[in-house]
Amino acid sequence: MTGETDLNARTAPEKVINSRFLKAVRREPVDATPIWLMRQAGRYMAEYRKLRERYGILDLIKTPELAVEVTMQPIRAFDLDAAIIFADILPPLEGMGLDLEFVKGEGPVLHNPVRTRADVERLVVRPPQETLRFTLEAIALARQELDPLSIPLIGFSGAPFTLAAYAVEGGSSRSHETVKALMMSDPETWHRLMDKLATVAGEYLKAQAEAGALVLQLFDSWVGTLSPADYRQYVQPYSRRAIEIAKEAGVPLIHFGTGTSGMLEDLRDAGGDVIGVDWSIDLGGAWHRLGDGVAVQGNLDPVALLAPWDALKARAKYVLDQAKGCPGHIFNLGHGIHKATPPDNVKRLVEFVHEYTGKKQR
Numbered sequence: 001m002t003g004e005t006d007l008n009a010r011t012a013p014e015k016v017i018n019s020r021f022l023k024a025v026r027r028e029p030v031d032a033t034p035i036w037l038m039r040q041a042g043r044y045m046a047e048y049r050k051l052r053e054r055y056g057i058l059d060l061i062k063t064p065e066l067a068v069e070v071t072m073q074p075i076r077a078f079d080l081d082a083a084i085i086f087a088d089i090l091p092p093l094e095g096m097g098l099d100l101e102f103v104k105g106e107g108p109v110l111h112n113p114v115r116t117r118a119d120v121e122r123l124v125v126r127p128p129q130e131t132l133r134f135t136l137e138a139i140a141l142a143r144q145e146l147d148p149l150s151i152p153l154i155g156f157s158g159a160p161f162t163l164a165a166y167a168v169e170g171g172s173s174r175s176h177e178t179v180k181a182l183m184m185s186d187p188e189t190w191h192r193l194m195d196k197l198a199t200v201a202g203e204y205l206k207a208q209a210e211a212g213a214l215v216l217q218l219f220d221s222w223v224g225t226l227s228p229a230d231y232r233q234y235v236q237p238y239s240r241r242a243i244e245i246a247k248e249a250g251v252p253l254i255h256f257g258t259g260t261s262g263m264l265e266d267l268r269d270a271g272g273d274v275i276g277v278d279w280s281i282d283l284g285g286a287w288h289r290l291g292d293g294v295a296v297q298g299n300l301d302p303v304a305l306l307a308p309w310d311a312l313k314a315r316a317k318y319v320l321d322q323a324k325g326c327p328g329h330i331f332n333l334g335h336g337i338h339k340a341t342p343p344d345n346v347k348r349l350v351e352f353v354h355e356y357t358g359k360k361q362r
């Protein structure tokens with residue numbers, strides 16, 4: 001990581017640079033395993049639901065003061081080791097000319113999905129400072145609140161494939177047949193689309209680091225729907241490009257996907273200092289395959305948070321025992337937190353991870 005902390009060192013207080021989370025990202029020994037949770041801000045928290053009575057999700061994202069307020073809600077409620085800026089992976093598609101709406105009870109809808117070569121040609125690639133300024137401003141503001149607490153801030157983007165999945169399907173999908181059919185039947189159009197998405201994702205991540213994000217996460221949430229061979233041919237070069245652009249800013253990057261146990265090495269080879277894994281594989285086995293050149297984030301099944309404490313604790317302990325206290329483990333879920341999660345379980349989980357690993361390492 002030599003040279004990679006230059007930007008951090010310039011902009012963040014010493015205590016943030018030497019926080020548990022950033023140490024684990026650099027695979028340095030820590031006093032206790034750091035923990036944060038994907039989608040840690042959101043509907044499982046009463047504070048969030050209260051704000052949502054007054055504002056739509058896009059209003060929260062596009063008003064920097066409100067985005068910071070939501071970012072801080074889980075930080076105030078739990079002893080988390082990192083904050084993630086409140087945003088979503090879909091606004092960059094809006095910035096490219098897609099008509100985005102979050103429909104109540106249905107999730108995100110893109111009213112003019114990408115299906116043809118002409119649709120791809122119409123997608124515009126503009127600088128994030130023009131299309132996503134609200135999130136860049138929120139990042140700078142959030143840093144002002146987080147620095148005094150010595151808590152690092154994570155910025156994020158959807159990866160090219162996951163963005164393509166929403167752009168082509170026009171919303172959430174179970175089997176992703178439309179996006180995969182486009183990839184398989186019209187490779188030329190596909191490569192043109194992925195080329196644009198790689199630029200948008202990479203430049204957006206880089207701009208977030210320049211605005212003050214100390215770590216970046218690339219979410220390739222739906223990449224597990226692909227065969228490893230298709231991943232390598234049609235997706236990996238674009239994830240790699242996005243990561244290369246992002247890394248020009250000099251901050252570490254977490255590369256996350258789900259359903260990736262058949263392509264973990266391929267995901268790692270696309271880049272990233274930390275690889276995020278889901279619960280379909282034992283953490284120890286995943287780490288063994290990934291080797292000691294990367295840190296590992298994961299991998300509790302988010303549903304465990306819906307179970308009684310004893311059942312949750314047993315599963316959290318299993319994850320920690322798999323990591324064996326090795327430097328470079330960041331405790332997280334294998335995917336985003338469920339909206340039915342009792343906040344008290346989150347509190348107990350965070351305390352347990354710190355206590356259990358703190359004792360073991362002393």
Ligand code: CP3
Pocket residue numbers: 037038039040041042043052057084085086087088089090102107108156172219221335336
């Ligand atoms: O982690 C955080 O606290 C930061 C916030 C965050 C949100 N979305 C806020 C959000 C993050 C990191 C995301 C990422 C995201 N968004 C992903 C990648 C992670 C993953 O879960 O795979 C994806 C695929 C999306 C797309 C998305 N956004 C969907 C499918 C939905 C609707 C489904 C749902 O969970 O409601 C959203 C909406 C969304 N984004 C909500 C939140 C808190 C809930 C919407 C609401 O408030 O009504």
